[in-house]
Structures are given as C-alpha cells and as structure tokens.
Amino acid sequence: MVLTDRVLMGPGPCNPYPEATAALGRPMLGHLDPEMIVVLDETCDRLRAVWQTANSLTLPVSGTGSAGMEAALVNTVGPGDVVVIGVNGLFGERMCDVARRCRAEVVRVEAPWGRALDPQALLDAHPAPKLIGLVHAETSTGVCNDVAAVAAGKGDALVLADCVTSLGGIPVDIDGWGVDVAYSGTQKCLGVAPGLAPFTMGPRAVERRIADPQSWYLDLGMIGDYTRGATRKYHHTAPVSMIFSLHAGLGAVLDEGLEGAWARHAECGAALQKGLQNMGLELWAEEGHRLPELTTVVVPDGVDDAMVRSGLLQRYGIEIGGGVGPWAGRIWRIGCMGHTARRRNVTLLLGALAELLGR
Amino acid sequence: MVLTDRVLMGPGPCNPYPEATAALGRPMLGHLDPEMIVVLDETCDRLRAVWQTANSLTLPVSGTGSAGMEAALVNTVGPGDVVVIGVNGLFGERMCDVARRCRAEVVRVEAPWGRALDPQALLDAHPAPKLIGLVHAETSTGVCNDVAAVAAGKGDALVLADCVTSLGGIPVDIDGWGVDVAYSGTQKCLGVAPGLAPFTMGPRAVERRIADPQSWYLDLGMIGDYTRGATRKYHHTAPVSMIFSLHAGLGAVLDEGLEGAWARHAECGAALQKGLQNMGLELWAEEGHRLPELTTVVVPDGVDDAMVRSGLLQRYGIEIGGGVGPWAGRIWRIGCMGHTARRRNVTLLLGALAELLGR
Numbered sequence: 001m002v003l004t005d006r007v008l009m010g011p012g013p014c015n016p017y018p019e020a021t022a023a024l025g026r027p028m029l030g031h032l033d034p035e036m037i038v039v040l041d042e043t044c045d046r047l048r049a050v051w052q053t054a055n056s057l058t059l060p061v062s063g064t065g066s067a068g069m070e071a072a073l074v075n076t077v078g079p080g081d082v083v084v085i086g087v088n089g090l091f092g093e094r095m096c097d098v099a100r101r102c103r104a105e106v107v108r109v110e111a112p113w114g115r116a117l118d119p120q121a122l123l124d125a126h127p128a129p130k131l132i133g134l135v136h137a138e139t140s141t142g143v144c145n146d147v148a149a150v151a152a153g154k155g156d157a158l159v160l161a162d163c164v165t166s167l168g169g170i171p172v173d174i175d176g177w178g179v180d181v182a183y184s185g186t187q188k189c190l191g192v193a194p195g196l197a198p199f200t201m202g203p204r205a206v207e208r209r210i211a212d213p214q215s216w217y218l219d220l221g222m223i224g225d226y227t228r229g230a231t232r233k234y235h236h237t238a239p240v241s242m243i244f245s246l247h248a249g250l251g252a253v254l255d256e257g258l259e260g261a262w263a264r265h266a267e268c269g270a271a272l273q274k275g276l277q278n279m280g281l282e283l284w285a286e287e288g289h290r291l292p293e294l295t296t297v298v299v300p301d302g303v304d305d306a307m308v309r310s311g312l313l314q315r316y317g318i319e320i321g322g323g324v325g326p327w328a329g330r331i332w333r334i335g336c337m338g339h340t341a342r343r344r345n346v347t348l349l350l351g352a353l354a355e356l357l358g359r
Numbered sequence: 360m361v362l363t364d365r366v367l368m369g370p371g372p373c374n375p376y377p378e379a380t381a382a383l384g385r386p387m388l389g390h391l392d393p394e395m396i397v398v399l400d401e402t403c404d405r406l407r408a409v410w411q412t413a414n415s416l417t418l419p420v421s422g423t424g425s426a427g428m429e430a431a432l433v434n435t436v437g438p439g440d441v442v443v444i445g446v447n448g449l450f451g452e453r454m455c456d457v458a459r460r461c462r463a464e465v466v467r468v469e470a471p472w473g474r475a476l477d478p479q480a481l482l483d484a485h486p487a488p489k490l491i492g493l494v495h496a497e498t499s500t501g502v503c504n505d506v507a508a509v510a511a512g513k514g515d516a517l518v519l520a521d522c523v524t525s526l527g528g529i530p531v532d533i534d535g536w537g538v539d540v541a542y543s544g545t546q547k548c549l550g551v552a553p554g555l556a557p558f559t560m561g562p563r564a565v566e567r568r569i570a571d572p573q574s575w576y577l578d579l580g581m582i583g584d585y586t587r588g589a590t591r592k593y594h595h596t597a598p599v600s601m602i603f604s605l606h607a608g609l610g611a612v613l614d615e616g617l618e619g620a621w622a623r624h625a626e627c628g629a630a631l632q633k634g635l636q637n638m639g640l641e642l643w644a645e646e647g648h649r650l651p652e653l654t655t656v657v658v659p660d661g662v663d664d665a666m667v668r669s670g671l672l673q674r675y676g677i678e679i680g681g682g683v684g685p686w687a688g689r690i691w692r693i694g695c696m697g698h699t700a701r702r703r704n705v706t707l708l709l710g711a712l713a714e715l716l717g718r
Contacts, residue, residue: 013596025380195554216460
C-alpha cells in the first residue's frame with residue numbers, strides 16, 4: 001500500500017512534529033503503570049507551562065477539542081445558569097449549542113463572521129452571568145478575539161476561553177489574563193495528532209464547579225482523581241499512546257520555547273499574508289484581528305473554489321480548507337500551525353497557488 | 360531515554376498488534392481528505408464484520424470505551440425513561456451512573472460480584488422498560504453475562520450490551536442475537552491502543568433515538584453525518600492516527616478470522632486457568648461463566664497482593680491487575696487479550712508466578 005503524504009495547511013490537523021509521531025509508537029503501558037503516571041505528570045506539567053498557569057486541574061481530556069468544550073461547560077454550568085457567549089463564527093455557535101444542552105440560559109453577543117467581538121459588549125450583556133465564554137482564535141474565520149480584555153473586566157463571572165487554534169501559536173496567558181477555564185486541541189499549533197483536548201480550570205471555577213455534571217465521561221472531579229494526588233484512582237482507561245505523543249509534542253514546543261514558537265507562527269503568517277496580497281488576493285478577516293496561524297482569503301471572482309482545492313491536493317499534495325457555514329465556497333482557510341509553520345511551506349503554497357491561478 | 364516494554368496481562372490495555380502500532384505512524388491526513396474517508400469507510404466496514412452486523416450506524420466513537428457507554432445512553436434514554444440495568448460488577452454500576460445522569464429511571468437487577476446475572480430476572484424486572492442494559496464481559500470480575508438470552512426475550516425493549524472486553528475475544532453476534540446498541544474499546548481483544556470506542560446501533564434504536572441528546576460531542580445524529588453518506592459533514596476533527604491504528608488492528612483480526620481469534624483467546628484462557636489451578640490457586644469467577652480473556656483468581660491466604668504484582672512488574676516486566684471495589688487486595692485479574700493472547704505469554708506468566716509464590 002502506498003501511503004499518501006500531505007502538506008497540511010488546512011484549519012487542522014497540521015503535520016505533527018516528528019517527535020510526536022515517533023512517540024505514538026512507544027511500547028504500550030498500562031494506565032496505572034508507575035512509568036505511565038510519570039509520563040502523565042510530566043504531560044500535565046508541560047501543559048501548565050504552555051498554558052502559563054499554576055492550575056492544579058490541568059490535564060488532557062480524552063477526546064478532541066470539542067470534548068474539551070463540552071467538559072468546560074458541563075462542569076461549570078447547569079440548568080438556568082446565565083451564560084454570555086460571544087458568537088462570530090462556527091465555534092461560538094457550537095459553544096451556544098453545548099451550553100443549551102446543559103440547560104443554561106444562553107445570552108448571545110454577536111459580531112459578523114470575519115470581524116472581532118467587542119469585549120465591552122460581552123461584559124455589558126448581562127448584569128450577573130455565571131460565565132462568559134468566547135473563542136480566542138475562530139478557526140472558521142481566522143479572527144482573533146480579545147480574551148484578555150474580557151477576562152480583565154469579568155467581575156464576578158467566570159471566563160471560559162476556547163483556545164483550540166491559539167495555544168502554542170499565539171500568546172495565551174491563563175493566569176496573567178485571569179481566564180478561569182480553557183481548552184485546546186492537540187492537532188493545531190501544538191503539532192500533535194488530533195485526539196486529546198488540553199484543558200485547564202482555575203480555583204474560582206473549581207469552587208463553583210457543578211458537583212454532579214450530566215456527563216460521566218467528562219466529570220472533572222473523577223478525572224482529576226486520576227491525574228493528581230498520591231493515590232491515582234481509575235476513572236476511564238487513559239488513551240496512552242496519544243498521551244505519549246502529546247508529551248513529546250509539548251517537549252518539542254518547550255525545547256523551542258514558547259516565545260520561539262509564537263515568533264515562528266507570526267513570521268510564517270506574515271509572510272503568507274503578504275504573499276497572498278502580492279498575488280492580488282484579498283484577505284478576509286478584519287485587519288488588526290488576523291491570526292497568523294490561520295489565514296482567510298477571499299476566493300477571487302471567476303475562480304472555482306473546489307477546483308483550486310482539489311488541484312492543490314492532487315497535483316501538489318497540499319491541503320487547504322474551504323469556508324464553512326455561510327462562507328462555504330467563498331473563502332479559503334489556510335493554516336500554518338505546529339510543525340507545518342515553516343517558511344518552506346509558505347513558499348511552496350504561494351508557488352502552487354500562483355501556478356494554479358496563473359498569477 | 361530507555362523505554363520500558365511490558366507484557367500487558369492486566370484488564371487492558373493489552374499489547375497492541377504490531378500492525379496497529381505501525382499504523383499510528385502513518386502520515387497524517389486531514390479528516391475530510393478523500394483518502395481519509397476511504398480509511399474511515401473501511402474501518403466502519405471492518406467494524407461491521409467484527410460486530411457481525413449490517414447496521415449502518417457503526418463507527419468508532421472518538422473516546423475510550425466509557426465514552427461509548429455514554430454515547431449509547433445519551434442517544435437512547437432521556438428524562439423519565441425506564442432503564443433496567445444488570446449489575447454484577449463495576450461496569451454495571453457505571454452504566455447505572457451514566458443512565459442516572461441522563462435522568463432516566465434506573466431499575467437495578469443485581470447479582471453478587473463474581474457471579475453471572477440471571478437473564479430472566481432482567482426480563483422480569485419491569486413490564487415495559489425502554490431499554491435493558493448489561494455488560495457482556497465484566498472486566499471487574501471476569502464473568503460472562505448471557506447477552507443472547509436477554510436479547511432473545513427483550514420484547515419491545517431495546518437491548519444495550521457493553522462489549523468492551525468481549526469484542527474480538529469471544530463471539531459477539533449483534534444481528535444474530537438481536538442486540539440494538541453496543542459499544543466496545545480498542546485496547547482489549549481488538550489489540551489496539553486505548554482511545555476509541557467501536558460502536559453500533561441498529562434500526563430499532565435509531566428509530567427511537569433521542570433527537571437532541573444532552574451531549575453535543577456524542578450526538579450520533581451529527582456523528583453519523585460524518586461517517587456516512589455522499590457528503591461528509593464535519594462534526595468534530597476525527598482522531599485520525601487512532602483511526603489508522605484501529606483500521607490496521609481490525610485488519611489483523613479479520614486476516615486471522617474471527618473464529619481464529621476467538622479460538623486463540625479460548626485456548627490461552629483455558630491454558631492459563633488450568634495452569635493456575637495446577638499451582639493450587641483458586642479461580643474466582645463462577646464456573647461455567649468464566650471469560651477466557653480475563654481470568655480472576657483469589658489471592659492466596661498469607662500472600663501480599665501488592666508485593667506479587669510489583670514483583671511481576673519489576674522483576675519480569677509483566678503487568679497483571681488487582682481487584683477493584685470491594686475486591687481490592689483479594690483477587691487478581693489476569694488478561695490475555697488481543698496480541699497478548701499467545702501461549703508464550705501464558706507460559707511466561709505461570710512461570711513467573713510460580714517463582715514469586717514459591718510453588
């Protein structure tokens with residue numbers, strides 16, 4: 001069987017760090033093996049470093065980023081709780097849907113897709129919400145929302161930040177900003193295969209935690225009894241190989257240094273965005289709020305979205321993403337995350353696009 | 360760094376098939392890549408073969424076995440629904456807990472841990488339950504419950520079977536028995552790393568499915584739109600590497616043939632159980648209901664449970680499991696599953712135990 005090898009420049013997964021891929025093949029250990037507990041503890045410590053937090057309840061949730069979103073909400077909000085959610089893309093919408101299924105009272109604060117949320121509008125939306133939730137890096141639009149400003153003005157509310165496409169790619173400062181709950185995904189700027197959701201919850205949120213959440217699988221009380229403490233209590237069988245891989249991927253990120261990883265993502269994003277504009281293409285996300293790790297660009301008039309994407313895939317083995325929801329067929333989403341965030345990939349993509357578009 | 364290599368004879372994970380480990384390192388693909396869709400479709404087809412079902416809604420849930428349990432219950436039962444659950448071990452208890460969090464009315468039918476459930480008692484427990492749930496292979500006790508008998512008498516009820524420790528190790532016949540919903544785990548008799556929950560749901564259950572389940576992540580309506588049909592709709596980013604691995608592990612199982620895999624598990628279990636008895640040890644699970652893939656044995660009087668298990672781990676690199684719940688310290692749980700189910704491992708364990716116990 002011939003295995004296809006892609007350059008993954010869509011909205012995720014990225015190409016994983018070689019260290020992360022190699023670690024998937026580590027010999028299996030039991031989830032309570034003393035050596036596994038060492039790996040797990042180191043993984044949680046590395047997550048604390050990447051999240052910039054001292055939160056004890058910092059761990060990989062055993063599911064993808066959306067499981068992290070659900071873990072965040074089922075453990076913090078219940079029937080009738082008021083939750084303010086910023087919506088300027090697919091993942092803000094998803095947060096509303098998950099909160100609704102927790103039977104929370106959802107107050108939506110919208111901005112058009114492609115534009116940033118107004119932090120003050122989130123803070124003014126309700127006099128006493130239990131939680132204010134927003135997406136830091138909107139994967140559906142390429143927009144960066146100002147989590148720090150919302151956290152700074154949160155008052156008595158908890159702040160929940162979706163950091164799926166931000167963690168490891170742009171600064172995320174959980175303790176410095178005062179974010180109470182956050183989750184991410186492994187397959188974006190952390191450069192690991194999809195499958196786990198890095199997660200952190202601070203003391204204010206732990207204190208107001210739902211004691212008996214509607215999800216057993218995502219009950220952080222019980223999960224925390226496995227990831228912390230002198231006696232590790234079995235909850236569910238940890239996804240051992242994926243934890244090995246996250247451990248190694250975080251090692252690669254921290255060996256480079258957080259600042260180094262952010263700088264690399266920033267440099268690649270800037271080069272990509274400049275190159276696209278030089279080609280006469282129009283960037284879509286609001287200027288001043290553009291993510292370096294995920295660039296959105298308008299499909300030019302007269303160009304067939306699907307034809308270009310399949311040309312990139314078939315002729316060059318490069319994946320980029322299309323638009324979603326109302327923007328399907330109208331924008332492209334070009335990721336440059338994790339191990340993919342290298343100048344050579346930017347150069348390659350710009351060259352391939354120029355050939356395909358005849359520019 | 361020196362990587363520790365164990366012989367995994369606990370209650371799971373087992374040692375994965377080499378094919379399954381190798382596939383973890385396949386080059387990453389996007390979750391909507393046409394080649395990924397081929398792998399996903401083949402994986403679902405292979406799952407149908409292993410489950411012995413034609414169910415369209417057959418797929419790997421993106422979480423461990425317990426996520427499969429939760430997916431089964433949140434999609435079939437809601438507030439006030441009557442659910443009869445058989446409880447003769449930890450996983451029956453867990454099923455009650457998950458059903459309670461769905462706000463179902465739970466009717467428990469108990470048997471002592473270590474003994475099998477009475478199928479008739481499950482059928483007689485309530486005149487019109489929506490669902491009858493039971494664990495096929497109780498990982499906490501080594502007991503096999505008679506799923507076929509319960510399914511045969513189910514009447515109008517749905518039958519839910521936990522097949523975490525049975526699928527691939529002993530016969531499971533979803534369509535032949537008339538089981539409506541079932542889930543498993545990858546890390547037991549299927550010989551793959553932990554992280555996915557093979558899942559299947561038949562037409563009777565689909566018809567009575569909860570339209571808007573309390574879990575977004577485990578909403579099978581939306582998940583099914585990604586795993587089936589002409590247009591694949593993004594739900595969450597599939598755990599690509601783990602799906603590669605499951606695809607390969609199922610390939611190994613089907614290349615051997617289901618009957619071959621069952622025979623190998625049966626032969627190893629019989630040899631192990633005979634060897635333990637020859638050593639003067641007492642098997643714990645009820646005779647006639649013993650699983651070949653998971654053997655429970657009484658810790659002999661005067662023998663220190665933890666000392667023997669750590670001796671096996673440290674001197675021989677062999678993991679076996681201790682008892683759980685009320686049986687912690689009183690029994691051992693010895694797994695012989697997936698790739699671990701080889702005569703040489705049985706011989707090794709019996710030899711190591713004989714040396715440690717001085718028998």
